[in-house]
Amino acid sequence: MVGTATPTQDLKTVSIVAPPPPRRGLFKLAGGGQRPVDAPPLTPARRAARIAGYVALLVFAAALLMPFFWMVMSSLKSANEVFSIPLTWIPETFVWQNYVDIWSQSNILTWIRNTLFLSVVVTALQVLTGSFAAYGFARIRFPGRDVLFLLYIGTIAVPWQSYMIPQFILLTNFNVTNTLWAVVLLQAFGAFGVFLMKQYYETIPEELSEAARIDGLSEYAIWRKIMLPLSVPALASLTLLTFVNTWNDYLGPLIYLRNPDLWTIQLGLRSFVSNLYDTNYALLFAGLTISVIPIAIIFLLGQKYFVEGIATSGLKG
Numbered sequence: 001m002v003g004t005a006t007p008t009q010d011l012k013t014v015s016i017v018a019p020p021p022p023r024r025g026l027f028k029l030a031g032g033g034q035r036p037v038d039a040p041p042l043t044p045a046r047r048a049a050r051i052a053g054y055v056a057l058l059v060f061a062a063a064l065l066m067p068f069f070w071m072v073m074s075s076l077k078s079a080n081e082v083f084s085i086p087l088t089w090i091p092e093t094f095v096w097q098n099y100v101d102i103w104s105q106s107n108i109l110t111w112i113r114n115t116l117f118l119s120v121v122v123t124a125l126q127v128l129t130g131s132f133a134a135y136g137f138a139r140i141r142f143p144g145r146d147v148l149f150l151l152y153i154g155t156i157a158v159p160w161q162s163y164m165i166p167q168f169i170l171l172t173n174f175n176v177t178n179t180l181w182a183v184v185l186l187q188a189f190g191a192f193g194v195f196l197m198k199q200y201y202e203t204i205p206e207e208l209s210e211a212a213r214i215d216g217l218s219e220y221a222i223w224r225k226i227m228l229p230l231s232v233p234a235l236a237s238l239t240l241l242t243f244v245n246t247w248n249d250y251l252g253p254l255i256y257l258r259n260p261d262l263w264t265i266q267l268g269l270r271s272f273v274s275n276l277y278d279t280n281y282a283l284l285f286a287g288l289t290i291s292v293i294p295i296a297i298i299f300l301l302g303q304k305y306f307v308e309g310i311a312t313s314g315l316k317g
Contacts, residue, residue, distance in 0.1 A: 068292070075099070075285035082281045098286040108287060110261060111268035116294075118180060118253075118264065119246040122187045126242045127235060130193025135223045137194065138201035139209055149198070155191050160251075168255060182256040187246060193238050200234035201227060240302045244295055265291045 070089070074082050075098055077091040102108055137149045167186070168177070176182045204227065212222045228235070250266040257263060263271075269291065272284045 071285050071292075072289055075282060075289045077282050079280045079282045082285070095282065098282050099290070102283050102286045102290065105283070106268065106272070106287070107260070107263075108265065108268060108290070111263055111265040112290075114180060114262060115247055115264040115266070118183050118249075119243050121184050122246045123239055123242045125184070125188040126190050126193050127238055129189050130238060131197045131228065131231070131235065132223065133194045134197030134201055135219075135227055138198045139206070139222075139227075140219065153191050153195050156195075164255070171256070177256050178258050178262070180257070180262060183249075183252050186252055186256070187249070190242070193242065196238055197231065197234055200231050204230055236302050240298060243298060247291075247295060 073089060073091060076094045076096065077088075078093075078095050081088065081091060137145060171177055171182050171185065176185065208226055208230075209222050212226055217225070248266065249264070250270075253262075253264045253267050257267065260271075265287070269284060269287045272287070273279050
């Protein structure tokens with residue numbers, strides 16, 4: 001007969017490990033609920049400081065969102081109600097016809113198409129050139145690398161207005177003024193993208209590149225197959241910043257685009273403002289609201305990668 005273990009033997013041989021206590025990243029503001037074991041006690045002073053911090057954040061958030069709220073509400077007012085006295089935040093009657101009129105009374109579809117073309121092309125070129133140049137500064141060792149990088153990054157401190165005229169003369173000699181390609185050439189290369197990507201590349205272990213070189217990969221293949229897939233947060237941050245900057249650019253298109261068929265949405269909406277007393281500001285605010293919608297969607301979709309990319313790019317070690 002096969003022997004069986006007695007209950008006493010089972011208790012001696014089996015070790016029971018209690019599960020770790022549950023942890024919560026945030027607990028109730030008032031101090032209720034379960035607090036993490038290693039968290040300091042929530043004293044009345046700490047509780048008051050936390051409440052004051054949340055109140056300050058709410059006030060700052062409301063101050064930042066107030067202009068956008070005013071813009072959206074003004075786009076739903078009549079033309080005479082926008083700057084009426086006394087000031088009204090909420091219109092008495094929502095005039096949805098403003099959004100229909102802005103499409104029928106303007107060339108906004110062409111403006112959006114031109115702006116979208118410039119934003120997509122400039123963003124793609126900046127991400128390509130910025131990430132590629134950053135790989136050279138971060139992983140390739142050559143004489144004068146650090147000095148060249150400092151000189152290149154130093155161009156960020158030079159205001160564009162200081163070399164705006166020579167740049168215009170140069171593009172005029174290339175016969176690209178009054179074309180969308182003038183704005184593309186104007187913004188296709190940027191030192192900020194190189195700086196952002198270089199900082200992120202330096203957080204990636206160099207052992208990966210060394211192993212890839214031993215396996216026979218070229219520097220181009222290492223950049224494309226290893227560095228780029230590992231740099232999605234930084235690439236997303238650079239894409240978001242470049243797209244928003246190009247979409248909102250006003251001075252560059254104003255200088256180089258004279259044909260109304262080439263206007264961006266910023267130039268097109270500016271044409272609505274003829275003078276202070278003969279401008280339909282309700283339609284203008286409707287167009288401004290439409291111009292903000294793509295940026296808001298992109299921010300909402302890329303917020304996670306944007307915050308991660310900015311935070312990680314500031315680390316080095």
